[in-house]
Amino acid sequence: MQSVGMTQLEKTIRGYTYLCVFLMVMIFVLSVNTRFSAAATSDAPTDKRRVIVLDPGHGGNDIGVRGTDGSFEKAITLNLARIIAKALKPEYQVVFTRNGDYQVDLTRRTSIANHKKADLFISIHIGGSRQYQADQWTVYYFINPNQQETEFGKGPGDPKDAEGSIIFWDTVQARHQKESRIFAETMKNKLANTTGTAGIDVSHAALRVLEGADMPAIMIETGYLTNPQTEKRLNDPRFLLKVAENIRNGIKTYFHFKK
Numbered sequence: 001m002q003s004v005g006m007t008q009l010e011k012t013i014r015g016y017t018y019l020c021v022f023l024m025v026m027i028f029v030l031s032v033n034t035r036f037s038a039a040a041t042s043d044a045p046t047d048k049r050r051v052i053v054l055d056p057g058h059g060g061n062d063i064g065v066r067g068t069d070g071s072f073e074k075a076i077t078l079n080l081a082r083i084i085a086k087a088l089k090p091e092y093q094v095v096f097t098r099n100g101d102y103q104v105d106l107t108r109r110t111s112i113a114n115h116k117k118a119d120l121f122i123s124i125h126i127g128g129s130r131q132y133q134a135d136q137w138t139v140y141y142f143i144n145p146n147q148q149e150t151e152f153g154k155g156p157g158d159p160k161d162a163e164g165s166i167i168f169w170d171t172v173q174a175r176h177q178k179e180s181r182i183f184a185e186t187m188k189n190k191l192a193n194t195t196g197t198a199g200i201d202v203s204h205a206a207l208r209v210l211e212g213a214d215m216p217a218i219m220i221e222t223g224y225l226t227n228p229q230t231e232k233r234l235n236d237p238r239f240l241l242k243v244a245e246n247i248r249n250g251i252k253t254y255f256h257f258k259k
């Protein structure tokens with residue numbers, strides 16, 4: 001009797017031991033699981049870095065300006081955008097409107113930026129002239145067409161198109177005009193030491209590539225590709241790196257003073 005009783009007690013204790021071990025394993029598995037899933041969910045929205053959209057001008061059949069030595073604007077703008085992206089990536093999220101040799105509509109370029117809720121939109125172009133000596137860097141920001149007419153003395157009046165219906169001048173970018181102008185000025189100051197004899201200006205125009213951007217937006221024209229010296233420099237990776245670093249500094253300075 002006694003020995004049988006002992007065996008039952010032993011069996012009960014063993015049973016409890018198994019149950020305890022089982023429960024402990026279960027608790028361990030569950031805690032590891034929740035820790036992993038917590039890490040996974042908290043990872044997704046934590047990239048709080050600002051979003052910069054780079055828009056390399058032209059692409060595909062649209063080659064842009066052609067240099068005297070045969071370079072295409074579309075190729076240099078993409079090349080430069082990729083170098084800028086490398087300089088920006090440690091600090092910012094970078095989005096391209098195109099990252100290859102293909103055509104992208106002007107409206108699609110800004111809608112990509114709006115969709116990504118970008119903080120800044122930077123379009124990259126190179127100018128051209130029939131006079132090969134001509135050279136000039138320009139940082140553009142958008143201005144309403146009727147505002148431009150006023151500035152050139154045509155007076156405001158009711159903007160009407162040929163059919164007499166009122167044109168809706170108020171574009172999305174108009175709301176960001178002041179910030180875009182400040183950003184353009186900041187960028188001009190940072191780029192001033194890379195332009196050489198060409199010089200750099202800030203200008204405004206009713207640029208279609210900027211009008212749909214719902215954030216501060218500029219277009220940088222990095223000299224004239226038709227100028228042989230400029231064409232040579234724009235094909236030099238060390239020069240492009242210098243330009244890219246200045247553009248990164250322009251972005252940094254703009255955000256610094258915005259705070």
Ligand SMILES: [Zn+2]
Nearest residue numbers: 057064125126
């Ligand atoms: Zn262009």
